[in-house]
Every structure is written in structure tokens, then in C-alpha cells.
Amino acid sequence: MSVNRRTFLKATAAGVGGGMLATQQATAARPRKALDTDISMLNDCTKCIGCRACQSRCKETHGLERSGTDPRYNMPVDLSGRTLTLIKMHKQDDFFTFVKKQCLHCGDPSCVSVCPVSAFEKLDNGVVSYNKNACIGCRYCMIACPWDAPTFEYDKALPVIQKCDFCKDARLAHGLDPACASACPAGAIKYGKRGDLIKEAHARIRENPEKYNDHVYGEHELGGTSVLVLAPKEVRFEDLGYKLYGDTPPFRLQEDIQHGIFKYFIPPVALYAVLGFIAYANRRKDNDATKKDDKKG
Amino acid sequence: MEHNSAPMNQRLWTPWFTFGVILIAIGAVLIVYRFIAGLGAVTNLSDGYPWGLWIAFDVVTGVALAAGGFAMAALVYVFNRGEYSPLVRPALLTALLGYAIAATAIVIDVGRWWQIYNPVLPQYWQGNSPLFEVSICVMIYITILIIEFVPVVSEKYKDSKKPFLRSLSNKLGPLVNKYLMVFIILGIVVSTLHQSSLGAVMIAAVERIHSLWWSPFLPLMFLISAIAVGFAVVTVESYVAARSFKRPVEKDMLARLAGIIPYVLGIYLIVKLFDLIAYGKVPLLFADWWGLMYIIEMSLLVFIPFFMLLKKSVRFDIGKLLNVSIMMIAGIILNRLNTYLFTYQPRPGETYFPTLVEVLVTAALIALLFVGYKVLASFFPVMSVSTEEK
Numbered sequence: 001m002s003v004n005r006r007t008f009l010k011a012t013a014a015g016v017g018g019g020m021l022a023t024q025q026a027t028a029a030r031p032r033k034a035l036d037t038d039i040s041m042l043n044d045c046t047k048c049i050g051c052r053a054c055q056s057r058c059k060e061t062h063g064l065e066r067s068g069t070d071p072r073y074n075m076p077v078d079l080s081g082r083t084l085t086l087i088k089m090h091k092q093d094d095f096f097t098f099v100k101k102q103c104l105h106c107g108d109p110s111c112v113s114v115c116p117v118s119a120f121e122k123l124d125n126g127v128v129s130y131n132k133n134a135c136i137g138c139r140y141c142m143i144a145c146p147w148d149a150p151t152f153e154y155d156k157a158l159p160v161i162q163k164c165d166f167c168k169d170a171r172l173a174h175g176l177d178p179a180c181a182s183a184c185p186a187g188a189i190k191y192g193k194r195g196d197l198i199k200e201a202h203a204r205i206r207e208n209p210e211k212y213n214d215h216v217y218g219e220h221e222l223g224g225t226s227v228l229v230l231a232p233k234e235v236r237f238e239d240l241g242y243k244l245y246g247d248t249p250p251f252r253l254q255e256d257i258q259h260g261i262f263k264y265f266i267p268p269v270a271l272y273a274v275l276g277f278i279a280y281a282n283r284r285k286d287n288d289a290t291k292k293d294d295k296k297g
Numbered sequence: 298m299e300h301n302s303a304p305m306n307q308r309l310w311t312p313w314f315t316f317g318v319i320l321i322a323i324g325a326v327l328i329v330y331r332f333i334a335g336l337g338a339v340t341n342l343s344d345g346y347p348w349g350l351w352i353a354f355d356v357v358t359g360v361a362l363a364a365g366g367f368a369m370a371a372l373v374y375v376f377n378r379g380e381y382s383p384l385v386r387p388a389l390l391t392a393l394l395g396y397a398i399a400a401t402a403i404v405i406d407v408g409r410w411w412q413i414y415n416p417v418l419p420q421y422w423q424g425n426s427p428l429f430e431v432s433i434c435v436m437i438y439i440t441i442l443i444i445e446f447v448p449v450v451s452e453k454y455k456d457s458k459k460p461f462l463r464s465l466s467n468k469l470g471p472l473v474n475k476y477l478m479v480f481i482i483l484g485i486v487v488s489t490l491h492q493s494s495l496g497a498v499m500i501a502a503v504e505r506i507h508s509l510w511w512s513p514f515l516p517l518m519f520l521i522s523a524i525a526v527g528f529a530v531v532t533v534e535s536y537v538a539a540r541s542f543k544r545p546v547e548k549d550m551l552a553r554l555a556g557i558i559p560y561v562l563g564i565y566l567i568v569k570l571f572d573l574i575a576y577g578k579v580p581l582l583f584a585d586w587w588g589l590m591y592i593i594e595m596s597l598l599v600f601i602p603f604f605m606l607l608k609k610s611v612r613f614d615i616g617k618l619l620n621v622s623i624m625m626i627a628g629i630i631l632n633r634l635n636t637y638l639f640t641y642q643p644r645p646g647e648t649y650f651p652t653l654v655e656v657l658v659t660a661a662l663i664a665l666l667f668v669g670y671k672v673l674a675s676f677f678p679v680m681s682v683s684t685e686e687k
Contacts, residue, residue, distance in 0.1 A: 116429035117421040134421045137408020139347035144501045148644040151344045154337030159408040251501035275482045282377030
């Protein structure tokens with residue numbers, strides 16, 4: 001292999017220039033947290049009677065098949081490609097309670113951060129939406145989601161990622177409430193603006209301190225979520241599958257590291273330049289040595 | 298030292314080669330079935346375990362094991378250690394096949410494979426995602442590996458009787474050679490980036506993987522371990538290829554190459570120890586079985602190889618050197634599987650064990666590496682032959 005000095009330098013410079021062009025970075029207009037104006041849902045475990053009307057109405061609205069071991073009934077055991085929300089029973093000695101599972105529509109969603117193809121988007125109204133035309137089906141969102149919300153259609157040849165979409169196309173677009181909220185006969189699911197629902201949640205705890213666990217889940221967790229959860233005093237949120245997280249999502253550290261490595265594309269370009277320089281210097285040393293040898297010879 | 302590369306015109310259909318081709322044929326049928334029936338029909342992947350054997354082993358471990366290509370390129374071309382140049386083309390071929398296999402595994406594993414090109418479309422770019430970075434860098438790197446292989450192919454056809462092939466080879470070969478350095482350095486840069494980003498992928502999954510394996514230094518750890526094991530893979534590959542083509546093993550060269558490994562492992566060890574101490578993980582080593590697992594992994598990947606390769610008697614004994622290299626490869630396989638699969642915490646109540654199909658497809662991809670190597674090294678001037686022999 002022979003590379004003369006000029007072409008080598010020229011070509012190195014071309015490589016550096018190419019890197020520079022790719023330095024554009026998108027800036028998010030929306031602050032990365034849940035806002036009071038976001039549309040929101042308050043799920044109150046103490047009011048839920050476990051009828052699963054929300055579950056059925058959700059499937060109807062999204063045209064999803066029944067799930068569970070017996071095909072005659074609809075008995076999903078967990079969220080799946082066919083089940084975007086479900087009611088789970090939590091037993092603890094003689095006490096039991098119901099809890100609703102779904103995508104919490106985070107203010108600062110992990111899926112939005114980790115998706116390699118921008119298939120997830122935090123909309124201005126607070127909904128975390130999914131775009132199947134972007135999605136490659138890598139399932140990184142499922143790894144990164146702190147609440148196991150995204151699921152995948154393993155039984156289909158041409159699958160999509162599934163998760164609660166807040167009924168944004170099927171119902172909100174027509175001025176209707178989300179399917180689950182409208183189906184609930186017990187008033188356990190309340191739809192509204194996040195700021196109002198947080199106030200209401202605190203009011204419920206204040207009025208019935210002996211009934212409620214003194215915590216509005218989703219008010220602050222990982223930057224706040226659009227879906228808020230109230231639990232009975234007897235249970236801990238962790239036991240309901242709602243882990244108590246800090247205010248900062250873990251992927252933020254990942255983003256910081258990633259952005260550090262790619263800061264204005266300087267580190268990769270610098271690495272290229274350093275390697276290029278070392279290679280060039282070594283080559284020159286070699287060439288000089290050969291010349292000397294030639295003279296001697 | 299002068300050296301030339303030559304095609305190994307030898308009998309292809311040995312029993313092992315036939316076995317490999319059968320494995321590939323079985324794998325190909327299963328892959329077609331996977332595309333018709335969907336992932337659920339052939340794998341044990343679930344909503345609890347979105348990533349299984351194919352991602353953890355075929356992709357993540359495969360990419361780490363294919364790091365020999367860029368590690369050798371950096372050593373020979375950037376740090377000007379021309380004495381190792383006979384190892385460059387074999388390492389390049391291994392990397393090319395390794396990445397081709399990892400890319401194949403990705404296409405098989407992703408659900409919406411017909412949109413696999415989406416990461417290159419500007420409207421879908423996502424600079425926050427390490428996986429975006431990995432996909433772009435891997436695409437660039439595979440392109441570079443193909444470009445780096447052009448001189449090998451054109452060397453074969455430069456005196457071809459077919460005028461078109463001959464003139465194309467005589468034009469393309471020198472052109473690529475002229476700018477080869479640009480591609481080599483770019484290849485090193487994108488390798489550095491995506492090897493480390495594969496570690497960064499799991500930083501967001503802090504709740505999912507065991508604290509002993511989770512670290513903000515995962516990118517650095519993945520990069521350094523891949524480089525160290527890259528040299529070990531070159532050693533094993535060089536030995537196996539020499540035996541397969543009935544040629545002398547480059548014992549002295551491999552011994553000198555192995556002398557570099559302890560330095561790289563030393564840096565890895567420092568990062569690992571710092572991570573254990575700074576984040577107060579030392580007690581976790583003795584807390585449960587995972588602590589033992591960590592110690593076993595570290596022994597295979599670092600402790601034992603580090604001290605053994607410091608000894609000249611080990612480096613210059615090809616049998617021992619081979620054993621240490623295989624030990625390091627086992628260590629990195631364990632490390633990647635621990636990080637991506639074994640210590641993974643799914644949602645409650647989920648378990649994962651690969652299906653026979655997942656295992657057979659993986660076996661087919663591994664067979665593709667050996668079969669592809671044998672075929673390409675037979676037809677193209679990849680393996681080095683000393684000048685006297687010619």
C-alpha cells in the first residue's frame with residue numbers, strides 16, 4: 001500500500017469536513033417534564049371494583065383480539081400486543097385491591113429518548129404517540145421503559161409496537177373521553193387536565209387520610225407522568241408494580257454520555273485527526289529512514 | 298519482513314465444511330419460516346424478554362468478537378507496526394464476515410425488518426439514542442470493510458483473462474489503495490464509537506441489569522474489552538486458519554502480538570476496579586451467586602490472561618497462548634451475555650430460555666463465519682505466504 005503525503009493529507013481533511021457537516025442537532029420545543037396543561041388520567045385504586053369494563057372497551061376501541069388462556073373469555077394476565085390496559089388484582093393477606101396498568105405517558109419518556117428512529121414522540125398535549133412507519137421493531141423501548149408499557153405483537157408476521165395511545169385518534173380527535181375513562185362505572189378513572197387532577201388527587205387524600213396512601217404516584221416520578229395513580233393506605237406502590245423512582249429518568253445519564261462523546265462532533269473528529277497525525281508522523285519517520293538508507297547505499 | 302498474500306487453492310468439501318453448509322441450509326429454512334410466521338412462532342422472546350439469544354449473542358457478542366479487524370488495522374497502519382501486516386487481511390476478513398453476520402442477525406431479530414433502512418432517513422434521526430449511533434456506525438463500518446476488501450479482490454483479477462474484470466480491477470484496486478488510509482482511520486473511529494455505544498445502550502436499563510454489570514463506564518468497558526479480545530480472536534483465527542489450510546502457524550508473530558494484550562487488559566482492570574470501589578459494589582461480590590459469576594467472568598476475561606500473558610513462556614508456547622486466548626473469548630461472551638441477558642430483570646413472572654430455532658439459527662450464523670472464511674480465503678489472496686515460498 002502506498003499513500004503519498006499530499007493525497008493522504010487531502011483525504012484526511014475531506015474526512016474531517018464530512019464529519020463537520022453532520023453536526024446539526026434538533027432542539028426540543030417542549031420542556032422535558034409533565035406539564036399542568038397536559039391531558040391526564042387519574043386512576044384511583046380505592047374506587048376500582050375490578051369489573052374490567054375499561055379493559056374490554058379499550059380492546060373494542062382499538063380493534064384488538066381477546067387474550068388469555070381460554071379463547072372464549074377475555075382474561076389477559078399482563079399488558080401485551082393485544083392488551084393496552086388491564087386491571088390486576090393485588091392480594092396481601094386478607095386485603096386485596098385492584099390496580100390499572102397502562103402506558104403512563106411520561107413527561108420525559110424513556111421510549112422517546114432511546115428509540116433509534118424517532119418512532120415515539122411526546123405531543124404538545126402530553127400524549128406519547130407511536131409512529132409505526134418509523135419503527136423498525138428493535139424493541140429497545142421495551143427494555144428502557146420503567147413501567148413495561150410498550151409491548152410487541154409477537155404473534156404477527158408484520159408486527160407493531162403496542163401501547164396505550166390515550167385514544168388520541170379513535171376518541172380524543174372526535175371530542176370524546178378516552179375509552180377506559182368513559183367505560184368505568186365506578187368513577188375510578190378520571191380524565192382531565194393534569195394540573196386539575198393533581199389538585200383533586202391531593203384533595204382526595206386530604207379528605208380521606210385513613211383511606212389513601214399519602215402519595216400521588218406520577219406527580220414527580222421521573223419528571224412526572226400524565227397518568228396519576230392513587231393507592232389504598234394498606235399497600236405500598238412498589239407492590240402494585242409502581243416502583244418509587246427519583247425525579248430524573250436514568251436515560252438522562254445515557255444522553256449526557258452520548259452527547260459528551262458527540263459534542264459538536266468534536267471528539268470523533270479529534271480522534272480522526274489524532275489517529276491521522278500519528279499515522280502520518282510514523283509514515284514520515286519511515287520515509288526519512290528509507291531515504292537515509294538510500295543515500296548510504 | 299516482506300510478505301505476499303495468496304489464495305489457498307485447496308479442497309473445500311472437507312467433512313467439517315460439509316457440516317457447516319448443512320447447518321447454514323437448516324438455518325436458511327428456519328429464517329424464511331421466521332419471516333412468514335413471526336417472531337413468536339419461532340422464539341421464546343416475550344414482552345418480558347424483548348431481547349434474547351440473537352441480540353445478546355449474535356449481535357452484541359458478535360460485534361465485540363469482530364473487533365480484531367479494527368484493532369489490527371490501528372496497530373499496523375496507525376501505529377506503524379508493519380511486522381504484523383500478515384495478520385491484517387485475515388483479521389479484515391473475520392471482521393467483514395463477523396459484521397455481516399451481526400447485521401443478518403439484526404434483520405432477523407427486528408420486528409419491522411422491511412423498514413430496517415429507516416435510521417439513515419434524516420426525518421427519523423435520533424441523536425439521543427445509542428442504538429441510532431450503533432446502527433449508523435455499523436452501516437458505515439460494513440461499507441468500509443467492503444472497501445478495504447476491494448484491493449484483495451482486485452489483486453485476484455488484475456491479470457484476469459476477462460478484459461472487463463481485468464480493467465476494473467486495475468482501476469479500482471489502485472484507486473482504493475491510494476485512499477485506503479482515509480477509510481482505515483474512519484473505520485477505527487466508527488468502531489471506537491459503536492463498540493462503546495453498545496455499552497451505552499444498557500445505561501438506560503439501570504433498573505434492569507445487576508448493579509455489578511451496570512456502570513456509567515459501560516461504554517469504556519465495552520470498548521477496551523473488545524480491543525483486548527480482538528487480539529485474542531486474531532490469535533485463534535490465525536491458528537485455526539493455518540491448521541485448516543495446512544500451513545505453518547505464525548507462532549512468533551502471535552507471541553509478540555500477545556505481548557500487547559496485558560497492557561489493554563491492565564487498563565480494563567483499572568476501570569473495572571475503579572467502578573467497583575467508587576460505586577461501593579465490593580460487598581456485592583460476596584452477596585450472592587451473581588458475585589461469584591462476576592468473579593468467574595473477570596477471571597476468564599482479565600485476571601488469568603493478564604498474569605499468564607505477562608510470561609514469555611506462555612506467549613511463546615502456542616498451545617498455552619491458544620488456551621489463554623480461548624479463555625478471554627469465553628470471558629467476553631460471558632460478560633456480554635451477563636450484561637444483556639443473564640442478569641436482566643424482566644417484568645415479574647417472566648422467564649426466558651432460547652428455543653431450538655434460536656439456537657439453530659445462531660449455529661447457522663456461526664457456521665457461515667467458518668464456511669465464508671474458508672471459501673473467501675480459498676479464492677482470494679487473504680492468507681499470507683512468505684516470499685521464499687512463492
